[in-house]
Amino acid sequence: MDPIAVGYISVIALFVCLALGIPVAVAMGGVGIVGMYLAVGDLFVTGQLRSLPFATVNEYGLAVLPMFVLMGVLAEASGITTELFKTADMWLRRFRGGLYQAVIIGSATFAAISGSTTVNAVVFTRIAFPQMIKFGYSRSLSIGAIAGAGSFAAMIPPSITMVIYAIMTEQSVGQLLIAGVIPGLLTAVVYLAGIYVLVRLKPSLAPEITSVVSLQERWSALGRIWPIVVLIMLVFGGIYSGIFPPSAAGAAGAAGAFVFALFRMKSLRGWLVPALQDAAFISCIIFLILIGGLLLSRMLVVTGVIDELVILITSVADTPLKFMIMASILYLVLGCFLDTTSMMVVTLPFLFPVVLALDIDPIWFGIVLVKLIEISVITPPVGINLFAVMGAVGNQATFGDVYKGVFPFILFDLIVLVFLILFPELATWLPQTMIDG
Template sequence: MDPIVLGLGCLGGLIAMLVIGVPVAVAMGLTGIAGMWLGFGEAFTFGQLRSLPFAITGNYGYAVLPLFILMGVFAQRSGITTQLFHAADLWLRRLRGSMYLAVICASGVFAAVSGSTVVNSVVFTRLAFPEMLRLGYSKRLSVGSIAASGTFAAMIPPSIVMVVYAIVAEQSVGQLFLAGVFPGLLSIAAFSFGTLVLVRLRPELAPQLGEQVPFREKIQAAKGVWGVLLLVVIVLGGIYAGFFAPSAAGAVGAFGAAGIALWRFRGRLTGWFGQSLAEAASVSCIIFAILIGGLIFSRFIVVTGMVDYIGSSIIAMEIGPIGFIIIVSILYIILGMVVDTVSMMLLTLPFLMPIAIHLDINLIWFGIVIIKLAEISAITPPIGMNLFAVMSSTGGKVGYTDIVRGVIPFIVLELMILFAIIYFPVLSTWLPSKMF
């Protein structure tokens, strides 16, 4: 059988398996194994199965994934998220729509220690949504702001999605982390400004201004965010100053978050420590399963020659870097409707990276564009992961239609931010260029 025909057939089979609900890791792994078996024989297939899983799990550089996940879990268990949201609420209370702004700002800060869009969304749904309903905020815009703000964890370092891109594209994790700082801050500013404009145009979306909070109470609340700020300084400051590599930064951050949690629980390890380890291990195993399945499928696609075939076809079109970025953006927005973020990157990057290299595109900037598209995909109906994470965390108080309608204004804002990142590459490239 012609390898290209076999590759296209297996790609169609993979899409069919995803449509009927087969888990992504299983679908990619089985499709890749079947394709290699049919096209290249038993010996080749078993040779790949013996080496590829170990290439992921045995690589020291990949230890950064579970370490950053563990840091986020420890930070959440310590309660610093609650204090962060409380402080944001008090400082912003005199603005109309202050709870929306509190969610956006607090989620942006917590993104610097959580690393996961789903974790961010679930945490702030449980923390903020009941209070927003009680105060009379729009149910739809409330869940929309929570789901959309949760995507900050993809762009603001340390980010699990950035680590996945760095692994697949063989780029520096540290440079990617620094490249995401300004686009992440831009996202927070755009969401905040857009929300203020929206509630001004439609006052029914937010209640009247809250009571004035004494300045002393604001200062007291601000003191409670020291834990989050300390972790940010330790992790990003250590990477930027060159004190340790990103993989070591994950360990330092996890140790620091555990220390904060230990201080909060007065030195007791009972309950929270074991639960944190179990949760971090569970999330890490899921991500590594997807990585292994994606690597098996990607290897099959590479050996069939499909990567070269598709790459040469696009290059022959002479579309140039901007045309290529536009095609990638359209592809990711469409795929994001039906495939989760990590799986989408693993499916597409083997095709896209050779073309980006041929077009002499800066791969750090390209990574930030990909990650912003991944953010958009996380809130794009019908399969945006953050939508379901928020909806399931509301306890049945929100329907699917509510959250879709609530997130639409933020999708529009995300597309505007994407345009800015594409049009002004310096937003992503300046800070990494200053790295020691």
């Protein structure tokens, strides 16, 4: 069979498998193996199966993934996150809608020690949602704020999403992580401003202020979140200053989180084993999806599909701006149906060669892609953060509440997306000031 025909049939088969609900890693890996077998024979397939899985999990750069996951899990298990939310609440309680603001600031801060959007969303649902309902906040907007702010973990370093992008496109992990700082903070500021405007336009979204926390209590609460500040400085400062590479920064962060957890919990019993199990489970799923996606990518390359698609896309989107707009529309649509890691692994083999052909800065494209992924995790019907929040709230809310509450935050993210496309310097300036390690 003609290799090109095999490639296109394989792409169709992949989407059929995804529509049937076959796990993404299995679908991509299976389609890639069968496609390579039909196009170039069993010897090539055997060689890939012998070398690619081991080469992927043995990649030193990917060591940062389980370390970042472990750091976030240990920080949550130690109760640091609860203290973070309480502190933000105390400082913002004097403002109407302060709990919304506390969720946003708390999530943005926790994102700096957790690379998972799902973990962020679940943690703050457990901590913040009961309090928000207790004090009379809007049920739907509370859920929307938690789900939307949970997406910060995709952009603010350490970000698992950025590490996967860097590995797949052979870019600097450190530069990508640092590039997410300004866009991440910009997103948080837009969220805060948007909530402020919403509450002023519709006061019923938040209760009237009934209690005031003294300045002494606020400063005392601030003193209890110093472990988070230390972890942020350890990871972010180490990468930015070049003291150690991202992989070592992940290990240092995980070790620091373990020490703080041990200090707070006094004993290993009851929390360490579940935390390690959660970190291992999340990491294994990510690695399986990566291996499946790389098998698919090899198939697309050897069949010649990639070369044809590059020519086709560059003939339609012949300028960087046109391509960025086209890619944005594609990811916004795909985000309604695919989870984030799968969406990135499936599409990058097609789109990244076009990025290089059009001489687009890979760091800028990566940040725009991550912003689109942030939007996708809160986009119905398959936004993973929506399911994470719904699973955590149980029967206290409906999907109607979720869809209604998350809509304003999708609009806020689209505003940030426009800024990132029009002003690439928001993503590229900070990495250029880094000290190489």
